[in-house]
Structure formats: structure tokens, C-alpha cells
Amino acid sequence: MTESTLTKTSWPVFRSLASFRPSDLPGDLIAGLTLAAIAIPEQMATARLGGFSPQIGFFAFIAGSLGFAMLGGNRFLSCGADSTITPIFAGGLALLATSGSPDYQALAIALALLVGVILVVGSLFRLGWIANLLSTPVTVGFLAGISVHILVSQMPGVLGLPSPKGPTLDKIAALAQHLGESNLYTLIIGFGVLAVVAGSEKISARIPGALIGLIAATAAVILGHLESKGVSVVGVVPGTLPTPSLPELAPERWVKLVPLAFLIAIVVMVQTAATTRSFPSDPDKPADVDRDFLGAGAGSILAGLFGAFPVNASPPRTGIVSETGGRTQISGLFAATIVLALLAFGATLLQHVPEAALGGVLLFVALRIIRLGQIVTIYRQSFGEFLLIVATAAAIIVLPIEQGVAVGIALSLLHGIWSTTRARLVQFDRVPDTTIWWPANPHMPGERSPDVAVVGLQAPLSFLNASNFRSDVLHVIRTSTPKPRLLVLEASGILEIDFTAAQILLDLIKQCGEDGVTVAMARLESTRAQEAFARFGIYDVLPKGCIFHSVDQAIHALAGKTQPAS
Known part of the structure; x- marks a missing residue:
């Protein structure tokens, strides 16, 4: 029996820990601590992006980390709340229920369970090829469109303005009309946190710029009594721990979620495959994409059971684990433990966090996912594929976001078909x-x-x-x-x-x-x-x-x- 066969036989769960050695523990703990410092503000901000309270983002991170560690294969991959899929499912759920309502949360929980089941089935039937459905130009356009959605959704909080209603273009017009009514304190906090995060990232990805910015902004709110000057804060964060439960929804409402669940699952497959291939457990062996689908699926199922929303692989957080010495999923489990301890014993520390600071974190995320270099390269080398970027981004910005994603997938498939039909003798x-x-x-x-x-x-x-x-x-x-x-x-x-x-x-x-x-x-x-x-x-x-x-x-x-x- 070969070593790889022995590993697969002996480690049906927690396979990423199979190579663990006691000497790996210091590196895993340091990586886990760094990951927690990065994840805490990011998970709070992503939960806010989806219309949820901060602790739901923590639940998603704990569930994603535990689920992937149990059934995933990659040693570095970090799974949790993700800003790529959150605008998509938030837009889809908003058509079915009022954002932030109990019904909205029940639908999000059901969606997480459905996405998890689809990913598990995809893993069992070895559907890793689905990760190749999105071509690079379509993926770049998709991320650019998502970035615009994040920017538009967060600018009201950063500017201290009410959130406008309607399609994305109407929201942009409304914000432009009311720029003069911005709250100066909120504006300074939001763009100040953005500057801290961007500066820290430029110096070293290991510096938890988001956490530093969040702490500084919170201190400024408390010391300057800025709540009385119009600066909105997160407020009381319940110190509740995740407890397994199932949503009470009529069967027909589950059925309505299926198309959205498939869209989210495809995006998760694409991003999980890209992450695990970028940070392979063993550079000499091909990435086990199907196994990592199983881990991501388990993470979403646990997130649903914990009362959260679908989770996804995170390339930036995975890179942090790899670069800071992480060797196994113990780093992710340690980070999840820190987040759990914060929920249990330190939730009150979060009530004065300004919402503009979370908006600043998300502004950085939105700007980071725009692949400007690739857009320029594709424009110079293949103008036809550059038009794919423009068309995909435009569809996601102009149409309801889940429809825009579907259009992007369709454009990618049509481009592949067109390329095949162009083959001549x-x-x-x-x-x-x-x-x-x-x-x-x-x-x-x-x-x-x-x-x-x-x-x-x-x-x-x-x-x-x-x-x-x-x-x-x-x-x-x-x-x-x-x-x-x-x-x-x-x-x-x-x-x-x-x-x-x-x-x-x-x-x-x-x-x-x-x-x-x-x-x-x-x-x-x-x-x-x-x-x-x-x-x-x-x-x-x-x-x-x-x-x-x-x-x-x-x-x-x-x-x-x-x-x-x-």
C-alpha cells in the first residue's frame, strides 16, 4: 500500500492533519493568531454586507473552518464568510424577504444548507471540471461587477448617508446628489480605515491592518464621543454561541432557493478550485479539488446549522496562513477558537465599533478584487475577450446581481462554444x-x-x-x-x-x-x-x-x- 493510499484510508476525516508533526505546532499557532486578527474585522464587515449582525459572520467563520478541517484536503485553505458570494445571495434573498428580518435569516440558513448539499454531491460525483466553467475574462468581469456592488453598498455607511433604494445605477445617482450632506467624522473614519488597511497590506500582508484600523476607529468613537455627532456604531453584539437548528420554511420556499443555490455553488467551486490550486498542500502533486469541494460543502452545511449563511474559500486568508508558517488546518481551528472565545467573553468589546470602519474594510476588499493589471493585459492582447469583461461586469451591475452572475456563466460557455466552432482545418x-x-x-x-x-x-x-x-x-x-x-x-x-x-x-x-x-x-x-x-x-x-x-x-x-x- 502506497503512502498516499494509506493516508486516504487512515484519514477519512481531518485529512489535512495527517502530516502534522509536533514541531509544526508553533507555526500553526502563529498562523492561526494572524488569521484570527485578519478574519475578525473581515467577518464582521462581510456579515454587515449581507444584512446580518456581526456574530453571524463569526458563526460562518467557525463553521467554515471546522467543516473544511474535518472533510477538506488542503492544509492551508481558509473557509468562511466571503465578500465575493455575499452580494450575490444577499441580492437574491432580498427579492424574497426584507433584509435583516427573521424570514430573511431563515432563507439564508436554508440557502447555506442547499449550497452545502450541492457541493457535497459535486465532490462525490467528482465534478471538479465545473470549476472551469468561468473563463479568465469572464471571471475578471465578474469580480469587477461584484466590486462595484460592494462599493455602492458601503459608500452610504462611509459617507454617513441613508442607504438609497433601487437598482445599482439609481443608487449611484442618489449618492452623487447627496454627497454634500456627508458626515465628516464618518467620512474620516471610513477612509482612514481604508488607508490603514491599504498601507499595512503594502508593507506586509501579515500586518492585521483591518484590526488595527478597527481598534483605532473604535477608540476615536469612545474618546471623541462621536456617537453623539452622528457616527453610527455596531451596537450590542449578543454573546450567544452557535447552536444547531433548522429553518422553518414551507417546501415551496426551499424550491425557490434552488436556482440561487446552484449559482452560489458554482461560484464557490470556481473560487475553491482557484484557491487550492494556488496554495497546494504538496507542490509535487495535483490539487484534490473534489475533496476540497467536500470540505467547503461541509462548511456551508455547518454554517446553516449554526444559523449563518453560505461560506466560501478565501484566497487572501489562505495566503496569510501559508505565508505565516501554517502547516495544517490546526491554524484555521485555532483562529476559529479565538473567534469563539471573543463571542463568549468579549462580545461587549464590539458594541462601539463604528459601521464606517467596517465599510472602510469592505472598500479595501472591493478595490483589491478588481484585477486592473489583467484587464489591461487582456485589452492589449485580445480585444474580443476584453469585451467579455465589459459585458460580464455590465450585466452584474445593471441587472439584479444573481441574474448578472447567470449571464456571466452563460457568456463564458458561449465563448467556449464560439472558440470551438472557430477551429478550422x-x-x-x-x-x-x-x-x-x-x-x-x-x-x-x-x-x-x-x-x-x-x-x-x-x-x-x-x-x-x-x-x-x-x-x-x-x-x-x-x-x-x-x-x-x-x-x-x-x-x-x-x-x-x-x-x-x-x-x-x-x-x-x-x-x-x-x-x-x-x-x-x-x-x-x-x-x-x-x-x-x-x-x-x-x-x-x-x-x-x-x-x-x-x-x-x-x-x-x-x-x-x-x-x-x-
């Missing part, structure tokens, strides 16, 4: 004085054999491009002079063949045979393509002995044996 030339056949290029000299055409398709052969493939092959045969007697399909780029494409390929081989053109296959390397050839009977239709390991081998074997076309 490529003709190959022989590199002079070699046996190498290479795609024809005006900048590289090449040679062709008389009466032989070598072509290839650098994409899966599917219903999306099979008709164009057949048309292109026939065009090459009919327009080449002299007419080729041997057609070699260089198949190294064909990774898969579906039923529709197989039928078209069968007809094409038969048609070529009737026209006196022998068809041969070279470099059919993909095992899936080989299985498709056998499954669809393509091997049986090809002339005997027409499968080769190289183009040169095919030409040497067949070029002299083919008969001139009649």
Missing part, C-alpha cells in the same frame, strides 16, 4: 531535410509531397465544428493541383470525437474512397479519440493498415501504393 508542410510535418506557416519554409494532402484539426471534433471540417477537407481535395490520392489526417489535436462528428467522419471517409482518395490517420494520440474510433466503428471503415504513428510513416507506407484517381 489546418494544412501541414514537411520541414525541409526532416521527417517533421508542421502546420503551414508563411514565416517558415515547408515542402509538400505531390499527390498527398496532410491536414489536421487542432480542437476536439464535435457537432460544433464537424460540418466545417468536412467542407474544408473536400475543398482541399477539390482545389489541390494535382488532385491528392492520399489524404493524411494529422490527429494529434483531436482529443475527443462525439457521435455527430463520428457520423460525419464516417461519411467523409466513404466519400473520399469513392473519389479515389485514400484516407490515413497519423498520431491519433488521445485515448478518448481512440475509444471513439472503436466505439463508432471508424476503424472498420478506414482502409486496412491506415493508422500510423507519424505522418512521415503514413506517406512512406501508402504514397507509392495509391492509384491515380479515375
Whole structure:
């Protein structure tokens, strides 16, 4: 039994602790302490972003940390309340209940349970490929749109203005009209905390700038009696501990949550996969994305049972654990323990925290998730994909946010389909004085054999491009002079063949045979393509002995044996 097999067998739960050694404990504790210092203000701010009281954010962090440590695989990943998904589910829930009401919280709990179940099922059925549904341009546009939502939602608190109602663009217009009515103290606190967090991040990600800013802002409120000057504070935070419970909702209300749950689950899958691949437990082994879906799903289920909302992997917090010496999920569990102790014994310390300070933390989060560098690079290198960024961001900003996310996913899929349909036939030339056949290029000299055409398709052969493939092959045969007697399909780029494409390929081989053109296959390397050839009977239709390991081998074997076309 190999070491990896032994690990999987011996550690069905808490697998991330399998490699723990006593010498790892100091590093884990330091990383956990740093993580708690980062997470406490962040979880409070994210809960506020979703319309919940601060302790609900703490419940989400405790549940996410415990659930992932139990069933996840990554040693560093931090799971908890996350500003990427919070605006999405908050927007969806606001259509069903008044934000902050008991009904709103019950729906959030139910949503967490549904998201958790979807992630667990996705893990069991090994659906890690779903994480690839969002292309990079769509992901960048998605984050830009989410960033605008966060900025717009937090600016009223930072400016000391009432929160405007209506669509995002209407909110922006309303804020612009009332800028002159801003509360100066609130404004200084909000942007002061933003400056502290940004400055600390620039110096070192290990500095808990958000906690420092929160403490300084709270001290200023207390010493300057700023509550009497219009500065809103968090108020009394109940020192309650999470207790398991289930929401009381009618079945039809659960059903209404399912589409939103699927959207949230897809976003969690994408972000969890990106996080675990960026911070692998073992750089020499591929990340176990499916196992980490299980951990994130367990975190959301526990969050629902604890009375909180869905949780997600956090790339910044995970990076903190990795950079500060964390070695196992003990760091996350230690941070969760600190947060639990704060709830039990220190909740009263939070009542004078100004809401503008939490807004300042979220302003930093919003600005950080805008990937300006990537946007500029994509604009310079692929203007068409830059338009995907713009379209995705616009959909998320203009439409109800959950609809915008759905549009973003649809745009990503359509872009993938469009890219596949663009795959056209490529003709190959022989590199002079070699046996190498290479795609024809005006900048590289090449040679062709008389009466032989070598072509290839650098994409899966599917219903999306099979008709164009057949048309292109026939065009090459009919327009080449002299007419080729041997057609070699260089198949190294064909990774898969579906039923529709197989039928078209069968007809094409038969048609070529009737026209006196022998068809041969070279470099059919993909095992899936080989299985498709056998499954669809393509091997049986090809002339005997027409499968080769190289183009040169095919030409040497067949070029002299083919008969001139009649």
C-alpha cells in the first residue's frame, strides 16, 4: 500500500492533519493568531454586507473552518464568510424577504444548507471540471461587477448617508446628489480605515491592518464621543454561541432557493478550485479539488446549522496562513477558537465599533478584487475577450446581481462554444531535410509531397465544428493541383470525437474512397479519440493498415501504393 493510499484510508476525516508533526505546532499557532486578527474585522464587515449582525459572520467563520478541517484536503485553505458570494445571495434573498428580518435569516440558513448539499454531491460525483466553467475574462468581469456592488453598498455607511433604494445605477445617482450632506467624522473614519488597511497590506500582508484600523476607529468613537455627532456604531453584539437548528420554511420556499443555490455553488467551486490550486498542500502533486469541494460543502452545511449563511474559500486568508508558517488546518481551528472565545467573553468589546470602519474594510476588499493589471493585459492582447469583461461586469451591475452572475456563466460557455466552432482545418508542410510535418506557416519554409494532402484539426471534433471540417477537407481535395490520392489526417489535436462528428467522419471517409482518395490517420494520440474510433466503428471503415504513428510513416507506407484517381 502506497503512502498516499494509506493516508486516504487512515484519514477519512481531518485529512489535512495527517502530516502534522509536533514541531509544526508553533507555526500553526502563529498562523492561526494572524488569521484570527485578519478574519475578525473581515467577518464582521462581510456579515454587515449581507444584512446580518456581526456574530453571524463569526458563526460562518467557525463553521467554515471546522467543516473544511474535518472533510477538506488542503492544509492551508481558509473557509468562511466571503465578500465575493455575499452580494450575490444577499441580492437574491432580498427579492424574497426584507433584509435583516427573521424570514430573511431563515432563507439564508436554508440557502447555506442547499449550497452545502450541492457541493457535497459535486465532490462525490467528482465534478471538479465545473470549476472551469468561468473563463479568465469572464471571471475578471465578474469580480469587477461584484466590486462595484460592494462599493455602492458601503459608500452610504462611509459617507454617513441613508442607504438609497433601487437598482445599482439609481443608487449611484442618489449618492452623487447627496454627497454634500456627508458626515465628516464618518467620512474620516471610513477612509482612514481604508488607508490603514491599504498601507499595512503594502508593507506586509501579515500586518492585521483591518484590526488595527478597527481598534483605532473604535477608540476615536469612545474618546471623541462621536456617537453623539452622528457616527453610527455596531451596537450590542449578543454573546450567544452557535447552536444547531433548522429553518422553518414551507417546501415551496426551499424550491425557490434552488436556482440561487446552484449559482452560489458554482461560484464557490470556481473560487475553491482557484484557491487550492494556488496554495497546494504538496507542490509535487495535483490539487484534490473534489475533496476540497467536500470540505467547503461541509462548511456551508455547518454554517446553516449554526444559523449563518453560505461560506466560501478565501484566497487572501489562505495566503496569510501559508505565508505565516501554517502547516495544517490546526491554524484555521485555532483562529476559529479565538473567534469563539471573543463571542463568549468579549462580545461587549464590539458594541462601539463604528459601521464606517467596517465599510472602510469592505472598500479595501472591493478595490483589491478588481484585477486592473489583467484587464489591461487582456485589452492589449485580445480585444474580443476584453469585451467579455465589459459585458460580464455590465450585466452584474445593471441587472439584479444573481441574474448578472447567470449571464456571466452563460457568456463564458458561449465563448467556449464560439472558440470551438472557430477551429478550422489546418494544412501541414514537411520541414525541409526532416521527417517533421508542421502546420503551414508563411514565416517558415515547408515542402509538400505531390499527390498527398496532410491536414489536421487542432480542437476536439464535435457537432460544433464537424460540418466545417468536412467542407474544408473536400475543398482541399477539390482545389489541390494535382488532385491528392492520399489524404493524411494529422490527429494529434483531436482529443475527443462525439457521435455527430463520428457520423460525419464516417461519411467523409466513404466519400473520399469513392473519389479515389485514400484516407490515413497519423498520431491519433488521445485515448478518448481512440475509444471513439472503436466505439463508432471508424476503424472498420478506414482502409486496412491506415493508422500510423507519424505522418512521415503514413506517406512512406501508402504514397507509392495509391492509384491515380479515375
